[in-house]
Amino acid sequence: MKKIGSLLLVSIFAGAITLGAYKLLFEKTNYAIVNQEASGSLINTSFTPTSAKGAGINExxxxxxxxxxxxxxxxxxxxxxxxxxxxxxxxxxxxxxxxxxxxxxxxxxxxxxxxxxxxxxxxxxxxxxxxxxxxxxxxxxxxxxxxxxxxxxxxxxxxxxxxxxxxxxxxxxxxxxxxxxxxxxxxxxxxxxxxxxxxxxxxxxxxxxxxxxxxxxxxxxxxxxxxxxxxxxxxxxxxxxxxxxxxxxxxxxxxxxxxxxxxxxxxxxxxEYGNVQKGFIGIRPAPVNTRDAVERGISDIEGVYIEYIEEESGASDAELAIGDIIKKVDDIDVRKFPDLTGYLSTKRPKDTVNLIIERSGELINVPVALKKRQTINVPEMGLEVKNLTDSDKKKFKTNKGVKITGVPERYRGFGLQGKVILQVDDKEIEDIEDAKNAFGAISRYGKTVITMISEEGERERLIFQ
Incomplete structure (x- = not known):
């Protein structure tokens, strides 16, 4: 028994000596000394408090x-x-x-x-x-x-x-x-x-x-x-x-x-009415993503740059001017044209909106009474037509019809600009709604007869195949 105890003590003592020798002679400890000057800087990337529940979707x-x-x-x-x-x-x-x-x-x-x-x-x-x-x-x-x-x-x-x-x-x-x-x-x-x-x-x-x-x-x-x-x-x-x-x-x-x-x-x-009542302001914006806009310095304008004002429209009555920049409508900021049209789509004729416009570097508040739309692009042919004004009715000696104010390039050789459309096929035209419906019913594979009148009072019929 004494012999076994002696062997155990000798084994423990030998193991301790071996481990100590290894630590002292063979194992090398690496130390890195970091002083305050060499320490990395801390950068605040956000001052927004984060949610204790995570990124937000869990809330x-x-x-x-x-x-x-x-x-x-x-x-x-x-x-x-x-x-x-x-x-x-x-x-x-x-x-x-x-x-x-x-x-x-x-x-x-x-x-x-x-x-x-x-x-x-x-x-x-x-x-x-x-x-x-x-x-x-x-x-x-x-x-x-x-x-x-x-x-x-x-x-x-x-x-x-x-x-x-x-x-x-x-x-x-x-x-x-x-x-x-x-x-x-x-x-x-x-x-x-x-x-x-x-x-x-x-x-x-x-x-x-x-x-x-x-x-x-x-x-x-x-x-x-x-x-x-x-x-x-x-x-x-x-x-x-x-x-x-x-x-x-x-x-x-x-x-x-x-x-x-x-x-x-x-x-x-x-x-309430059986159809949609749309209130229009009566302006046309300048296109911003064009070479012309860059040359005129209006390509990076925030707002709607007015390039055209319709006759007898709300914009005309409110004395808006070409070159005015619409910055706000009521409480809605206007950065681009859809901001304006989207808000106006919720309004009806005779509603009044307040515009904040920039004119010659000054901001001006202008109330504008909306009116019914006076100009449209008709389906199929793409002509731009407008309702007749009082002066148009006197000039052309007619109370019915729509005046052609814009002609696509493919029809520019037919002398359509400025004439009044009185009839499309067998449908008489009184206003732009009649024109939209008549041109919308045109068949691409048939012929269309358009009856017009010029400023000189001459009637003419054009047949489009």
Whole structure:
């Protein structure tokens, strides 16, 4: 026993000597001496306090807004009838052929307990039958109340005895860039789909000819979402989902909604007047992304540079001048033309807006009374025409017709500029609305007869094939 104890003590003692020798002779300790002068500097990159809960998305509750919205968003089915040629004779000459139904789908938003639904015009266009399916799977026949192709907004209605869930219009002017939003609709026939994103931009224009104002968001929107709801986290309806920007036809990161203030005004006009009442200011802005704008030094102006003022318009009555720069309308900052047109789309003729304009380096407050639109570009031919002024009626000795004020290049050799259109085919023209409807009915494959009168009182008929 004593022998075993002695061996254990010797082993422990030998191990301690070996470890100590290794530490002393072989292992080298590296030391780094850091003085105060050599220490790295600390840089404050932000003075914004961070959330204890993370990056911010964890603080947002989408569930209440989603639960409210899905029950007020419906599935819209559009059945159209089209003729399909059954022979080569039918194909070339358009006679006969079999009628085949085609089905398109989209979304809509219930905006009243008694069944009024707002959707996109392109969702219900050319419909021979409209069906609406609620989130509880009940299906109803729908009636078209009215539509505005320019803003792509339509109003339809279903008849039901039960009180329906609905969404109230919010104030889209209060939407903030970076604010969380939900898009609710029926993409690819997947009903009651909710996607989330942020407001990416406001007053976004997709077509320089119309300068319509959209809310841009990165919430995923696909075919079938059209007419659905864009809501904030409070569940307020701030937009009607309308379009995507994509080369493939499917969502790639950008989607656009008609602001609720514009949609609400259009719906109210349809219900009260049967058509859309649009108030116009009567100006034309200078294009900013051109060589001419660079040479004139107006390419980097923040605001709307007035290049043209229509006769007998609100701008003319308010004595706005060419070269004035519109900086603000009421409480809305104007940085580009869609900022102005988007706000004016919520107004009617006879409404008054207050403009802040820059003139010769000074800011001036100018009230402007809006009027009905006096000038349009007609479909198909693209002529710019205007309603006749009192002086025009005396000069041309007519109380009816529209005056041609702009001619596309392909028609400039026909001597159209400055003449008054009296008739298109067999339709008499009294004002720009008649002209828009008459030219919109022109067939690309037929002939069109335009009857005009010159300042000298000479009537002429031109035939366009």
């Amino acid at each position: 947002v509750d989408f569930t209440n807004a989603a639960e409210t919205t899905v029950n007020a968003v419906v599935h819209v089915k559009n059945v159209t009838l089209s003729k399909a040629p059954t022979s080569m004779f039918d194909f070339f000459y358009g006679s006969g052929g079999s009628v085949k139904p085609q089905v398109g789908t989209g979304s809509g938003v219930i905006i009243s307990q008694d069944g009024y639904i707002v959707t996109n015009n392109h969702v219900i266009a050319r419909a021979s039958q409209l069906q609406v399916t609620l989130n509880n799977n009940k299906t109803y026949e729908a009636e078209l109340i009215g539509a505005d192709p320019n803003s792509d907004i339509a109003l339809i209605k279903i008849e039901t005895d039960e009180k329906l869930p609905y969404l109230a219009f919010g104030d889209s002017d209060n939407a903030k860039i970076g604010e969380w939003v939900l898009a609710v609709g029926n993409p690819f026939n997947l009903t009651s789909t909710v996607t989330a994103g942020i407001v990416s931009a406001k007053a976004r224009s997709l077509d320089t000819r119309t300068n319509q104002s959209f809310i841009q968001t990165d919430a995923a929107v696909n075919p079938g979402n059209s007419g659905g709801a864009l809501v904030n986290t409070n569940g307020d309806l701030i937009g009607i989902n309308t379009a995507i920007s994509s080369q493939t036809g499917s969502y790639v990161g950008y989607s656009f909604a008609v602001p609720s203030n514009i949609a609400k005004k259009i719906v109210e006009d349809i219900m």
